[in-house]
Amino acid sequence: MEQSMPVDRDPSAYFCALLGVDSDQLRTVVSALLRGAEDGELYLERADSESVTLEDGRVESPARSITQGFGLRRVSGESVLYASGSDVSLSAIRRAGRRLRELSAEERSYHATIVNRALARYTSASPLTLPLEERVRILRDVDTFARSDRSVTNVNATISGSHTRILIVRADGTMVTDERPLVSFGVSVECEKDGKREKSSARWGGRYGYDRIVGPVVWKPEVERARKEATEKLCAEACPSGEMTVVLGNGWAGVLLHEAVGHGLEGDFAWKKETVFAEMIGKNIASDLVTVVDDGTLLNRRGSITIDDEGTPTERTTLIENGVLVGFMHDRQSARLLNATPTGNGRRESYEHRPQVRMRNTYMLAGDTPPEEIIRSTPKGLYMPSFAGGSVDPVSGAFVFKCELAYKIEDGKLTTPVVGATLIGNCATVLLHVDMVGTDAEIDRGGGSCGKGGQWVPVGVGQPTIRLSGGVSVGGTLVKPSQRSE
Amino acid sequence: MTIKALYAAGERLIASALSAGATGASSRLSEGESASVTVREAILDDVSVSSDRSAHLRVLVGKREASVSSASLLPEDLDRLATEAVAMAKVSAENPYIGLAGPDLWPADPKKLPRLIRSLERDDGATLSSLETLRSGALALDALARRHRGVARSEGASRSHSTDTVVRMNSLGFRTAAHTSWYGKGVGVIAEDGAVMHSGSDHHGAYFLGDLRSDEECARLAGERATGLLGAAPIATNVMPVVLDNRMSPFILRMLWRAIHAESVYRKSTFLLDDLGRLIFAPSVMVVDDPHVRRGEGSRLYDSECVGLTRRMIIESGVLTTRVAGIESGAKIGMPSTGHASGPSNLTLFPGTLPPEALLRDVGNGLLVTGLMGHDANIATGRFSLGAEGYLIESGVPTRPVNKVTIAGNLRDVFRELYPASDLSSSGSVRAPTCFVGNLTVGGK
Numbered sequence: 001m002e003q004s005m006p007v008d009r010d011p012s013a014y015f016c017a018l019l020g021v022d023s024d025q026l027r028t029v030v031s032a033l034l035r036g037a038e039d040g041e042l043y044l045e046r047a048d049s050e051s052v053t054l055e056d057g058r059v060e061s062p063a064r065s066i067t068q069g070f071g072l073r074r075v076s077g078e079s080v081l082y083a084s085g086s087d088v089s090l091s092a093i094r095r096a097g098r099r100l101r102e103l104s105a106e107e108r109s110y111h112a113t114i115v116n117r118a119l120a121r122y123t124s125a126s127p128l129t130l131p132l133e134e135r136v137r138i139l140r141d142v143d144t145f146a147r148s149d150r151s152v153t154n155v156n157a158t159i160s161g162s163h164t165r166i167l168i169v170r171a172d173g174t175m176v177t178d179e180r181p182l183v184s185f186g187v188s189v190e191c192e193k194d195g196k197r198e199k200s201s202a203r204w205g206g207r208y209g210y211d212r213i214v215g216p217v218v219w220k221p222e223v224e225r226a227r228k229e230a231t232e233k234l235c236a237e238a239c240p241s242g243e244m245t246v247v248l249g250n251g252w253a254g255v256l257l258h259e260a261v262g263h264g265l266e267g268d269f270a271w272k273k274e275t276v277f278a279e280m281i282g283k284n285i286a287s288d289l290v291t292v293v294d295d296g297t298l299l300n301r302r303g304s305i306t307i308d309d310e311g312t313p314t315e316r317t318t319l320i321e322n323g324v325l326v327g328f329m330h331d332r333q334s335a336r337l338l339n340a341t342p343t344g345n346g347r348r349e350s351y352e353h354r355p356q357v358r359m360r361n362t363y364m365l366a367g368d369t370p371p372e373e374i375i376r377s378t379p380k381g382l383y384m385p386s387f388a389g390g391s392v393d394p395v396s397g398a399f400v401f402k403c404e405l406a407y408k409i410e411d412g413k414l415t416t417p418v419v420g421a422t423l424i425g426n427c428a429t430v431l432l433h434v435d436m437v438g439t440d441a442e443i444d445r446g447g448g449s450c451g452k453g454g455q456w457v458p459v460g461v462g463q464p465t466i467r468l469s470g471g472v473s474v475g476g477t478l479v480k481p482s483q484r485s486e
Numbered sequence: 487m488t489i490k491a492l493y494a495a496g497e498r499l500i501a502s503a504l505s506a507g508a509t510g511a512s513s514r515l516s517e518g519e520s521a522s523v524t525v526r527e528a529i530l531d532d533v534s535v536s537s538d539r540s541a542h543l544r545v546l547v548g549k550r551e552a553s554v555s556s557a558s559l560l561p562e563d564l565d566r567l568a569t570e571a572v573a574m575a576k577v578s579a580e581n582p583y584i585g586l587a588g589p590d591l592w593p594a595d596p597k598k599l600p601r602l603i604r605s606l607e608r609d610d611g612a613t614l615s616s617l618e619t620l621r622s623g624a625l626a627l628d629a630l631a632r633r634h635r636g637v638a639r640s641e642g643a644s645r646s647h648s649t650d651t652v653v654r655m656n657s658l659g660f661r662t663a664a665h666t667s668w669y670g671k672g673v674g675v676i677a678e679d680g681a682v683m684h685s686g687s688d689h690h691g692a693y694f695l696g697d698l699r700s701d702e703e704c705a706r707l708a709g710e711r712a713t714g715l716l717g718a719a720p721i722a723t724n725v726m727p728v729v730l731d732n733r734m735s736p737f738i739l740r741m742l743w744r745a746i747h748a749e750s751v752y753r754k755s756t757f758l759l760d761d762l763g764r765l766i767f768a769p770s771v772m773v774v775d776d777p778h779v780r781r782g783e784g785s786r787l788y789d790s791e792c793v794g795l796t797r798r799m800i801i802e803s804g805v806l807t808t809r810v811a812g813i814e815s816g817a818k819i820g821m822p823s824t825g826h827a828s829g830p831s832n833l834t835l836f837p838g839t840l841p842p843e844a845l846l847r848d849v850g851n852g853l854l855v856t857g858l859m860g861h862d863a864n865i866a867t868g869r870f871s872l873g874a875e876g877y878l879i880e881s882g883v884p885t886r887p888v889n890k891v892t893i894a895g896n897l898r899d900v901f902r903e904l905y906p907a908s909d910l911s912s913s914g915s916v917r918a919p920t921c922f923v924g925n926l927t928v929g930g931k
Contacts, residue, residue, distance in 0.1 A: 241929030400873035475892020475929030
């Protein structure tokens with residue numbers, strides 16, 4: 001029976017009421033549905049989300065949505081069978097269960113587990129408490145402030161928030177819940193000079209209320225930085241091409257780490273032998289200056305999760321220690337197949353998706369060289385403070401990053417800004433070329449999302465300033481040193 | 487759920503919105519089912535089935551708007567949703583460019599739409615395939631792909647089937663429903679050379695099962711893509727002639743589309759700001775957007791705003807003949823909607839007469855690109871720099887494989903130099919043949 005339900009109660013009470021059962025009855029239903037499976041669960045989710053955007057000084061289409069649904073999963077060996085639906089009713093869930101049994105003749109015994117109580121990494125309160133009028137007023141303030149500089153031709157700003165409630169019921173009777181707030185503020189500023197236009201953007205947020213992201217003390221410096229970057233792009237030169245020494249900035253530039261080695265250390269790629277790192281445990285895959293962790297425990301971070309979407313409590317997982325590969329990230333399936341322990345990395349975009357091994361907050365720990373020293377000791381190279389994004393093919397190890405604004409390093413100093421750079425290299429070797437690691441480790445400001453197998457999840461990335469003296473090539477638009485491309 | 491129930495829910499949403507004070511409203515109700523099975527190395531890897539439903543409502547209060555969506559179609563939830571949307575729109579700000587499509591913008595009288603929609607042939611009427619059928623299809627493709635010479639193993643072969651019903655209506659009287667069926671198959675394989683692995687894949691989708699490419703072709707293409715690049719290495723940085731194969735060349739059309747979109751023109755963030763009516767390609771180049779191709783992947787009668795589309799030349803004899811827009815983006819630059827609120831329909835670059843082999847012979851020495859990685863071009867400036875892989879062209883034939891290089895240049899130059907071969911690809915909604923794209927900076931060692 002479908003019916004309207006008040007949502008201001010904990011997820012198990014909410015879903016039990018929606019299904020018209022008590023929690024013991026629900027446990028019984030799930031263990032019957034998963035009979036014969038080795039692992040799996042019933043996942044129930046309700047997500048409330050809202051957003052409002054300002055563009056050209058106008059508020060455009062405020063939106064609000066409510067989605068809810070279930071996902072029933074049977075896992076046996078290497079096989080995953082998944083059925084999902086937006087109709088949260090016992091009859092729909094039972095129908096899904098019957099459908100999956102069509103292809104799961106094999107009978108296995110269920111892997112019962114004791115799930116430890118997880119420590120909350122964020123508040124359970126819904127952030128969706130700021131009236132639309134208030135959010136609109138804040139967006140207007142941002143617009144007015146950004147346009148106080150006459151070179152600004154357009155401002156786009158978006159405030160969005162969501163609150164997701166989940167309930168996970170396993171066939172061994174385990175029931176766990178989580179309530180996840182997530183808010184985000186994005187601003188993009190476009191500047192004009194001599195008929196040429198360039199944009200730059202900033203994004204910040206985390207798992208807390210709007211109050212942490214909408215204050216002028218938070219957004220003013222972000223807007224100023226975006227404006228400065230857009231202005232610098234307008235007078236930047238074309239980027240040179242070829243192999244060269246590259247210095248990467250701290251914080252968001254850690255997205256290189258996420259793409260270049262993070263994906264290759266996801267346990268599902270490892271058991272399928274679809275990563276260059278599959279057989280590399282115990283081996284040096286980075287210079288001994290490099291230690292990398294994937295951490296779901298950081299309080300209130302965008303990539304943090306109290307439990308993963310299989311119900312495993314989160315943790316801080318060391319991936320690379322002083323250059324040596326010490327472990328992969330795992331969900332329950334990859335841990336079972338590789339004889340390891342689940343690390344709480346089983347995540348999914350929504351009830352419509354099966355869990356996959358996914359990153360949380362992935363970062364490189366600080367080294368002992370001051371960042372200024374790294375620049376000073378580089379006679380010739382390129383400084384990339386940040387990336388616009390990137391991608392990787394874990395099979396071949398090839399990766400590509402887009403750097404909107406970089407700076408030439410000449411005689412130990414940052415000189416000319418350059419635009420249009422692409423950084424390419426190979427995962428297997430790139431971190432072996434790290435020869436300097438800065439003291440300034442930092443996690444990004446909370447705007448990252450990662451896509452894999454058609455699913456997007458919020459993540460964090462970070463690193464100190466690092467230097468790569470080889471192993472990467474830069475692709476720019478500069479043809480000859482004397483000739484500008486535009 | 488019956489189509490009647492979807493219509494009833496849509497009507498209720500619009501009626502509630504109007505009685506709560508909306509001056510106009512449009513709704514979209516959808517219901518769909520899907521099933522897919524993936525087999526890897528003869529083992530069942532992944533099975534997914536889903537059944538989803540959603541309601542979406544957009545309300546206008548004068549020149550203010552808001553949109554809401556929900557998975558519940560219960561009457562009391564629909565009423566609450568509509569009231570909430572109107573309240574949100576009221577505190578929003580005026581947007582002079584928004585509007586609702588009236589009869590003059592519809593593709594036809596709504597009574598005639600069902601027949602016209604059927605004539606596009608996007609629905610074969612079949613019930614959802616059984617999981618067993620999909621599994622045996624995936625098993626066969628997985629086995630074939632692994633037999634391809636040089637393939638070490640399979641990354642997985644899939645078969646899928648989905649059915650969808652989408653009802654659209656607005657408060658000016660537009661109402662119609664479209665059913666679609668969609669079949670998919672795909673396979674990925676890995677080739678190995680010592681410690682180096684290369685993957686290659688092929689995917690194909692169609693409205694009718696019989697239109698899917700054969701397993702043999704799918705397996706061969708995936709195998710060739712994986713084995714062909716074994717032993718690939720970068721080349722030295724240089725400026726050289728570049729050819730994009732017909733899987734990569736649609737990139738050019740996607741960038742063209744963004745550059746001629748009314749929104750980009752309004753923002754002055756396109757390098758083609760002043761080029762309407764001007765020659766931007768060679769005089770032989772033609773590009774068309776044709777929404778009425780029978781069984782065409784991007785075929786449709788109307789867009790998400792209920793505005794009808796017609797066949798439209800985008801580039802005629804090298805000249806840019808139109809811009810493209812939805813209602814709002816069009817109003818911003820004073821043009822009517824071209825029915826493109828949901829993007830291009832079937833966007834095609836006309837093939838030339840030279841077979842690709844002959845085109846490569848003409849090029850002599852250069853780079854044939856068969857894979858691109860990375861991000862789009864900067865549409866404001868036309869500048870691009872992308873990761874690329876492919877083959878070196880030496881004395882007119884593709885020779886050794888190349889990877890880890892970048893290609894960089896400006897779209898304006900690419901458009902001017904573009905020369906299409908005759909091999910228009912047979913799948914996708916944005917299609918182009920193999921194309922010579924001029925001399926680009928190839929960044930490597």
